Amino acid sequence: MSRLLFFVVGLLLFVSSPLTLCLSQDGLFLQQVKRSLSDPTHSLSNWNERDATPCNWTGIGCDHVTLRVTSVDLSSFQLAGSFPIFLCRLPSLIFLSLPYNSIGSSLTPNISSCQSLQYLDLAQNLLVGPIPDTLSQIPSLRHLNLSSNNFSGGIPASFGEFRRLETLNLAANLLNGSIPTSLGNISSLKELLLALNSLSQSPLPSELGNLTNLEVLWLARCDLVGQIPATIGRLTRLINLDLSSNGLTGSIPWSITGMKSIVQIELYGNSLSGVLPSGMSNLTKLLRLDVSMNNFTGTIPDDLCGLPLESLNVNDNRFEGSLSESITRSANLSELKLFNNILSGPLPSQLGKNSPLRILDVSYNGFSGEIPSHLCENGALEDLILMVNSFSGKIPESLGNCQSLSRVRLKHNKLSGTVPERLWGLPHVSLLELEDNSLSGDISTMISGAHNLSQLMISSNLFSGLIPEEIGSLGNLVEFSGSNNRLTGLPGSLVKLSGLTTLDLSDNELSGEIPVGIQAWKKLNELNLANNRLYGEIPSEIGGLQVLNYLDLSGNLFSGKIPLELQNLKLNLLNLSNNRLTGSLPPFYANENYRSSFVGNPGLCGDLPDLCPRIGGRKGRADFWVLGLIFGLAAVVLVVGVVWFYWKYQTFMKNKKGIAMSKWRSFHKLSFSAIEILDCLREDSVIGSGASGKVYKVVLSNGDVAAVKKLCGGTKKVDGTVDSEKDEFKAEVETLGRIRHKNIVRLWCCYDTGDCKLLVYEYMPNGSLGDVLRGSKGGLLDWPTRYNIALDAAEGLSYLHHDCVPPIVHRDVKSNNILLDGEFRARVADFGVAKAVATVSKGEEAMSVIAGSCGYIAPEYAYTLNVNEKSDIYSFGVVILELVTGRLPTDPEFGERDLVKWVCTTLDQKGVDYVIDGNLDSKYKKEIGKVLDIGLMCTAILPISRPPMRKVVKLLQEVVAEKKTKTAKKDGMFSPYYYEEASEQGGKEEIAADEKEMEREISA
Incomplete structure (x- = not known):
C-alpha cells in the first residue's frame, strides 16, 4: 500500500514539474518563424516559449480538439525578411x-510542401523573381493572392493543373509574356485578376x-491586343468584367448580351469600334456600363436605354445620332455621363422625372434644344454639366429650386434669357459656370444665400446692371470672372472677399473709383479691370498685394501719378495703357521692356522715346532727327567703348579669379551684373550646401537680396567627362526659365x-519648410x-x-524643396531633376540614381523605376503628413517604417x-483631420488611387470653407479586388473644365 501511495505521489510531482510544460512541436516551428523575421513593431512579442501551445499567440488559430495550428494571419504586422518556409x-495549416x-x-x-493549404495570401509585399510553378502541386488550394509584389517572368502554364482553385490574383506585378491558354482548364475558378501587368501585347x-x-x-492595363473573343459570352455567371485601358480592337461581340448575371462592364480606354450591340436588354442586372475612350459609332441602342441602370457612362467615344427617349424609363438612373462624344439632338424631355438623377454630364457633344425641366424632379441632382454643346432657350426655373445642386457648368452653349433668381443663391453650389452664352438680366441680390460658392464664372454674356453689394457676403469666393458683359458699378463690399484669387471684370461698363480697402485681398493673384x-x-495699396502677378487697368480714365509702390x-x-496718367515712370519700369504697359497716356513721361507726345511742327521734327543722329553716334561710340572695356575687364577677372563668364542668360529684368554676383560669392555668405554645390546669400548694391546656387564638380562618365552638374543645371534652367x-x-x-555654373534666384528669407519645421522657427x-x-x-x-x-x-x-x-x-524650388512628362513617357529617362529623397519616394518606384505625376503626388502627401505631425519622413522611432506607415498604424x-x-492648437483639430485625410489620399499605395493635383488643390480649398467633398464614387459592392477609380471618375468633370487636360487626366 505504501508503495502504491509513493508511486501516485511521484507521478503527480512529475506531471506538475516544469519539464512537462515544454512547447508543442507546432510552437517550436513558429519560434523558428519568429527568429527568421524582423519584427520592428513587436507584434509577435507574446509568442512565448513558456506556453504549452501557441494557440493563444497573436495571429495563430488552432483546432479546438487537436490543438494543432490551422491558421496563421500576420497581416499588416510590418514584418520583414524572407518567406518563412x-x-x-x-x-x-490550411490558412496562411x-x-x-x-x-x-x-x-x-x-x-x-505546404500540402494542406487552402488559402494563401502574400499580397502587398516585396517578393521578386518568378512565380514558382510548383504552387499548382498544392492539391487543396482554393485562394491564391500574390498581387502587388515584384514578381517577374511569365504566368506559369502549370497553373492550369489547379483543380479546386477559386481565386487567382496576380495583379500589380511585373509579369510579362502572354496569358496561358491552360488557365481555361481551371473549371472551379470564380475570380481571375491579372490587371496592372505588362503582358507583352498578348x-x-x-x-x-x-x-x-x-x-x-479583371484584366485592366495588361497591354492586351486583338479582339474580344466571342467565347466570352459563355461566362453566364460573370458579375464584373473589366478589360479597361488596353489595346483591344474590333467590336464588342454580340455574345456579350448572353451574360445574364453581369452587373458592371468596364471597357474604356481601348481602341474598340463599331456600334454597341443590340440585345443589351437581356442584361437585366447591369448597373454600370463604361465604354469610354474608344471609337464606337452609331446610336445608343433603344433596348440599352430601357435597362434598370444605376450609372450609365459611355463618355469619350465616337457615338453619333440622338439620345433615345426610352432612356427615361430607367427607374434607378443615378448618374448619366455621356461627355466627349459626337452625340446630337435634344435630351429626353422626361429625363430625371422618374429616377433619382444625381449626376448629369453630357458635355462636349452636339446636343441641342432646351434643357429638360425635370432634371431635379426627385431633389437629388448634384452635378449638372452641359458645357460645350448647342443648348438653347432659357435655364429652367425648376433648377432654382434644386437645393441639392453642387456644381452647375453650362458654359459655351446658346442659352438666353434671364437666370432663375433662386439659382443665384443655391446654398450648396460651389461652382456656377455660365460663360459664353447669351444670358441677360441682373445678378440677383439672392446671391447672398450662396454661402458655399467659390467660383462665379459668368463672362461673355449680356448681363447688365449693378453688381449687388450682397456679393461681399460670399466668404468662400475664390474666383469672380465676369468679363465681357454690360455690368455697371463696382461695389465697395468686394473688399470683404479676403479669399479672392482672381477678379476679372474687364470689358464692362463699370464706373467710379476702385474701392477703398483692397489691401484685404492678400491672396489676389489676378486683377483685371481693363x-x-x-x-x-x-490706389497705392495695390503695391501691397504681394502675390499679385497680373495687373491690367488699361482702357480706363485713371489719372494722377503711378504709385511707386507698384515696384x-x-x-x-502690367498694363496701365490708355488712361490719363501723368508724371514720371517708376524707376523700375522705366525701360524698354515695359513700353507697352504705359502707351496712350498723353501726360506720362519717362526715359522711353516716343512715350510722350511730340511738340512742334516740321522744324521740331528736323531738330529731333538731328538730335537723334547725334545721340545715335554717341551711343555707338559708347557701346564700342563699353564692349572694349568689358572685354578687358573680363580678361582681368579671368586671371584674377580663374573664372571666365561664357554665358549669361536672364529671365527677368535685372538691375545687377554678373561681376557683382561673382564678387559676392564668399565663404562667409554660404547659407547651405549639398552634393552638387553650395548656396550663397548675396546682398546686391541696390539692396536686393538673391540666392545663388553654385554647381561645381560632377560625376565622371565612361569617357572621362564630368556631366552630372551639367544635367542638373540644364534641367533647372529649362524648367524654371x-x-x-x-x-x-x-x-x-x-x-x-x-568650371562652375551659377543659378540666381529670388531670396527666400525663411529658408526651407524642412528647416523651419525642425528648427528654432518651428x-x-x-x-x-x-x-x-x-x-x-x-x-x-x-501648375x-x-x-x-x-x-x-x-x-x-x-x-526641403519648399521655400x-x-x-x-510657400514656393516650390529645386528643379534639378525635373522632367517634362512627354520626355519621361517616351522612355528617354534611363535613371541610374534614385529620383527623389528617402521617405518621399512612392512605393511603385521599387518595381517600375518610373517617376510620373503620381510620384509627385505621393511625395506631396508626405509633406502634408509632416505639416500635420511635425515629424520627419524617416525617424529612428519608426523602426523600419516611414512616416506614412507610422501615421496609418498609429491612427488604427x-x-x-x-x-x-x-x-x-486643438481648436483646429477638425480642419487638421481633413488635411490629414487628404495627405493619406495622396500617399495611397496604388498610384491610380491618388487624386490629381488639381483635385488636391480643390480639396484643400474646401477644408477652410467647410465644404463637403462630393465626388462621383463607384459602389465597390461586387468584389474586394475591384479597385475603385474614384479619383479618376470623380475628376472627369474637373477635366472637362479644361479641354487640353481631358484625355491626359482620364488616363493619369
Whole structure:
C-alpha cells in the first residue's frame, strides 16, 4: 500500500514539474518563424516559449480538439525578411495570410510542401523573381493572392493543373509574356485578376470562355491586343468584367448580351469600334456600363436605354445620332455621363422625372434644344454639366429650386434669357459656370444665400446692371470672372472677399473709383479691370498685394501719378495703357521692356522715346532727327567703348579669379551684373550646401537680396567627362526659365562659367519648410500658416502638372524643396531633376540614381523605376503628413517604417490625437483631420488611387470653407479586388473644365 501511495505521489510531482510544460512541436516551428523575421513593431512579442501551445499567440488559430495550428494571419504586422518556409512544416495549416508586410527575396519552390493549404495570401509585399510553378502541386488550394509584389517572368502554364482553385490574383506585378491558354482548364475558378501587368501585347485567350463559374474577370492595363473573343459570352455567371485601358480592337461581340448575371462592364480606354450591340436588354442586372475612350459609332441602342441602370457612362467615344427617349424609363438612373462624344439632338424631355438623377454630364457633344425641366424632379441632382454643346432657350426655373445642386457648368452653349433668381443663391453650389452664352438680366441680390460658392464664372454674356453689394457676403469666393458683359458699378463690399484669387471684370461698363480697402485681398493673384470707365487715382495699396502677378487697368480714365509702390510687385503682366496718367515712370519700369504697359497716356513721361507726345511742327521734327543722329553716334561710340572695356575687364577677372563668364542668360529684368554676383560669392555668405554645390546669400548694391546656387564638380562618365552638374543645371534652367507662377521660385538668371555654373534666384528669407519645421522657427508655424503652406505648394505643383505644356514632373518634392518667403508663403524650388512628362513617357529617362529623397519616394518606384505625376503626388502627401505631425519622413522611432506607415498604424491603434503635432492648437483639430485625410489620399499605395493635383488643390480649398467633398464614387459592392477609380471618375468633370487636360487626366 505504501508503495502504491509513493508511486501516485511521484507521478503527480512529475506531471506538475516544469519539464512537462515544454512547447508543442507546432510552437517550436513558429519560434523558428519568429527568429527568421524582423519584427520592428513587436507584434509577435507574446509568442512565448513558456506556453504549452501557441494557440493563444497573436495571429495563430488552432483546432479546438487537436490543438494543432490551422491558421496563421500576420497581416499588416510590418514584418520583414524572407518567406518563412518553416510555416510549411505545420501539418494542419490550411490558412496562411501575410499581406501588407515587407516579405522580400524570391519565393522558394519548396512552398509546395505546404500540402494542406487552402488559402494563401502574400499580397502587398516585396517578393521578386518568378512565380514558382510548383504552387499548382498544392492539391487543396482554393485562394491564391500574390498581387502587388515584384514578381517577374511569365504566368506559369502549370497553373492550369489547379483543380479546386477559386481565386487567382496576380495583379500589380511585373509579369510579362502572354496569358496561358491552360488557365481555361481551371473549371472551379470564380475570380481571375491579372490587371496592372505588362503582358507583352498578348491577346485575350478564347479558352477563358471555358471558365463557366467565373464571377470576376479583371484584366485592366495588361497591354492586351486583338479582339474580344466571342467565347466570352459563355461566362453566364460573370458579375464584373473589366478589360479597361488596353489595346483591344474590333467590336464588342454580340455574345456579350448572353451574360445574364453581369452587373458592371468596364471597357474604356481601348481602341474598340463599331456600334454597341443590340440585345443589351437581356442584361437585366447591369448597373454600370463604361465604354469610354474608344471609337464606337452609331446610336445608343433603344433596348440599352430601357435597362434598370444605376450609372450609365459611355463618355469619350465616337457615338453619333440622338439620345433615345426610352432612356427615361430607367427607374434607378443615378448618374448619366455621356461627355466627349459626337452625340446630337435634344435630351429626353422626361429625363430625371422618374429616377433619382444625381449626376448629369453630357458635355462636349452636339446636343441641342432646351434643357429638360425635370432634371431635379426627385431633389437629388448634384452635378449638372452641359458645357460645350448647342443648348438653347432659357435655364429652367425648376433648377432654382434644386437645393441639392453642387456644381452647375453650362458654359459655351446658346442659352438666353434671364437666370432663375433662386439659382443665384443655391446654398450648396460651389461652382456656377455660365460663360459664353447669351444670358441677360441682373445678378440677383439672392446671391447672398450662396454661402458655399467659390467660383462665379459668368463672362461673355449680356448681363447688365449693378453688381449687388450682397456679393461681399460670399466668404468662400475664390474666383469672380465676369468679363465681357454690360455690368455697371463696382461695389465697395468686394473688399470683404479676403479669399479672392482672381477678379476679372474687364470689358464692362463699370464706373467710379476702385474701392477703398483692397489691401484685404492678400491672396489676389489676378486683377483685371481693363476697358471700363473707372476713374480716380490708382490706389497705392495695390503695391501691397504681394502675390499679385497680373495687373491690367488699361482702357480706363485713371489719372494722377503711378504709385511707386507698384515696384514692390513681381508681375508677369502690367498694363496701365490708355488712361490719363501723368508724371514720371517708376524707376523700375522705366525701360524698354515695359513700353507697352504705359502707351496712350498723353501726360506720362519717362526715359522711353516716343512715350510722350511730340511738340512742334516740321522744324521740331528736323531738330529731333538731328538730335537723334547725334545721340545715335554717341551711343555707338559708347557701346564700342563699353564692349572694349568689358572685354578687358573680363580678361582681368579671368586671371584674377580663374573664372571666365561664357554665358549669361536672364529671365527677368535685372538691375545687377554678373561681376557683382561673382564678387559676392564668399565663404562667409554660404547659407547651405549639398552634393552638387553650395548656396550663397548675396546682398546686391541696390539692396536686393538673391540666392545663388553654385554647381561645381560632377560625376565622371565612361569617357572621362564630368556631366552630372551639367544635367542638373540644364534641367533647372529649362524648367524654371519658361514658367511663371506665384508658388514657383523665380529664377532671375543663370551663368555658365565653364568650371562652375551659377543659378540666381529670388531670396527666400525663411529658408526651407524642412528647416523651419525642425528648427528654432518651428513655433512660428501655427496651423493656419501650415495650411497656407500646403495650399501654396499644392497650387505650384498643380501648375506644373496641369498648366505647363508639356506637363512637368518635379521628381524631388520634399519639405526641403519648399521655400518660404518673409510671410511664410510657400514656393516650390529645386528643379534639378525635373522632367517634362512627354520626355519621361517616351522612355528617354534611363535613371541610374534614385529620383527623389528617402521617405518621399512612392512605393511603385521599387518595381517600375518610373517617376510620373503620381510620384509627385505621393511625395506631396508626405509633406502634408509632416505639416500635420511635425515629424520627419524617416525617424529612428519608426523602426523600419516611414512616416506614412507610422501615421496609418498609429491612427488604427491610438487614434488621430496621437498623430497630430502637439504644438498645434486643438481648436483646429477638425480642419487638421481633413488635411490629414487628404495627405493619406495622396500617399495611397496604388498610384491610380491618388487624386490629381488639381483635385488636391480643390480639396484643400474646401477644408477652410467647410465644404463637403462630393465626388462621383463607384459602389465597390461586387468584389474586394475591384479597385475603385474614384479619383479618376470623380475628376472627369474637373477635366472637362479644361479641354487640353481631358484625355491626359482620364488616363493619369
